[in-house]
Amino acid sequence: MISKPSARAYVTFWGTRGSIPTPGNSTEKYGGNTPCVHIQHEDTDIILDAGTGIRNLGLELMQQKRKMDLHLLLSHTHWDHIQGLPFFVPAYSKETNIYIYGSPQKESFLEGILQRQMDVNYFPVDMNALQAKLIIKEIEFEALTIDAATVQWQEQVCHPGGSVRYRIEINGKKIVYATDVELDKLFSPSADSSDDNKKLKDxxxxxxxxxxxxxxxxxxxxxxxxxxxxxxxxxxxxVLKVAHKQGVKQLALFHHDPQRSDTMIDKLWKKHSPHYALHDRPMNTFWAREGMTLAI
Ligand SMILES: [Zn+2]
Ligand SMILES: [Zn+2]
Incomplete structure (x- = not known):
C-alpha cells in the first residue's frame, strides 16, 4: 500500500531480488521480484529501476486514477533492472508522462536498448504501442531537479558494463540507491591500493x-x-562496515541472491543487525522486503 502523500517521503520496495525473479514458497517473505523501489513525496513519484517489481507498482498507481508524471531512474540496463518495463501498465495510459533517466556512457543510446527489449523476437507488443509520453534522457548534468527533490548521480565502474548510483535529497533527507556494485574490489583488505582505487573509494x-x-x-x-x-x-x-563508518542511519541490504531463502535471510539478520543496532553510533540494518514502506 502506498501511504497518502504528506511532507515525508515514502520509500516502498516493490522488488528486492537480484539477477532473476525467484517465485516460490521459500522466498515469499522477502520477495522474488527483481529491483524496483518507489519514492513518493507529495505528488512526486520517483522510481528506481524497472525490474519485475515495477509491474505491481504500476497496478497500484493505476488504482489511484490520477494524471501521473513518473520519473524512472535506471541504475543500468541489465535484464533484472528493466525487465518489468513492458508490463508497467501506466506506460500504456495516455494520462502518463514517464521520464526515464540513465547513464550517458553507453555505447548505444538508452532508448535503443529499451526499444530492443520490446523487439518482436522478445516481446509481442512494440514499444510504439505505449500510449504514455516517454521522455528518455541520458543524464547530462551533475544534478537533476525533480520537483522538490535533487538527484545526484555517479557512475559505478565496479560492475560489468557499469552502473549508476543515485542520491535523492528530499525534505532535508538523503536516500541513496547504490546497487550492482562490487565494493569488495575497493574496500576489502586485499583490494589493490592504487590511486585510482583510492579515488573511487573516496x-x-x-x-x-x-x-x-x-x-x-x-x-x-x-x-x-x-x-x-x-x-x-x-x-x-x-557493505555493513563501509556504511557504518560513513554514518549511514538506516541500511537496507538489497539485491538478494536468487539462492537466498527467507530462512537464510532471517539468519543473516539475526547475526549482523544487533551489532550495529547496539553500537554507540547505531545503524538500523535490515534486509529489504518486498511490500515494505519506510517513511523518511
Ligand atoms: Zn542486478
Ligand atoms: Zn547488473
Whole structure:
C-alpha cells in the first residue's frame, strides 16, 4: 500500500531480488521480484529501476486514477533492472508522462536498448504501442531537479558494463540507491591500493556519507564472495562496515541472491543487525522486503 502523500517521503520496495525473479514458497517473505523501489513525496513519484517489481507498482498507481508524471531512474540496463518495463501498465495510459533517466556512457543510446527489449523476437507488443509520453534522457548534468527533490548521480565502474548510483535529497533527507556494485574490489583488505582505487573509494564514501537511508547491493556473504569475484556484487560484511563508518542511519541490504531463502535471510539478520543496532553510533540494518514502506 502506498501511504497518502504528506511532507515525508515514502520509500516502498516493490522488488528486492537480484539477477532473476525467484517465485516460490521459500522466498515469499522477502520477495522474488527483481529491483524496483518507489519514492513518493507529495505528488512526486520517483522510481528506481524497472525490474519485475515495477509491474505491481504500476497496478497500484493505476488504482489511484490520477494524471501521473513518473520519473524512472535506471541504475543500468541489465535484464533484472528493466525487465518489468513492458508490463508497467501506466506506460500504456495516455494520462502518463514517464521520464526515464540513465547513464550517458553507453555505447548505444538508452532508448535503443529499451526499444530492443520490446523487439518482436522478445516481446509481442512494440514499444510504439505505449500510449504514455516517454521522455528518455541520458543524464547530462551533475544534478537533476525533480520537483522538490535533487538527484545526484555517479557512475559505478565496479560492475560489468557499469552502473549508476543515485542520491535523492528530499525534505532535508538523503536516500541513496547504490546497487550492482562490487565494493569488495575497493574496500576489502586485499583490494589493490592504487590511486585510482583510492579515488573511487573516496567518491563512494562521500556519496553515502550520513545517508538517512542507503539501499545497497549485498548479494553475497563474505564466504560466497570468494567464488563470485568480478561478478559485480558486494559482500554483506563489506557493505555493513563501509556504511557504518560513513554514518549511514538506516541500511537496507538489497539485491538478494536468487539462492537466498527467507530462512537464510532471517539468519543473516539475526547475526549482523544487533551489532550495529547496539553500537554507540547505531545503524538500523535490515534486509529489504518486498511490500515494505519506510517513511523518511
Ligand atoms: Zn542486478
Ligand atoms: Zn547488473
Amino acid at each position: 567518491e563512494y564514501n562521500d556519496f553515502i556519507k550520513d545517508a538517512d537511508l542507503l539501499i545497497a547491493d549485498a548479494q553475497y556473504t563474505q564466504e560466497e564472495y570468494i567464488a563470485k569475484q568480478n561478478w559485480g556484487h558486494s559482500s554483506i560484511e563489506t
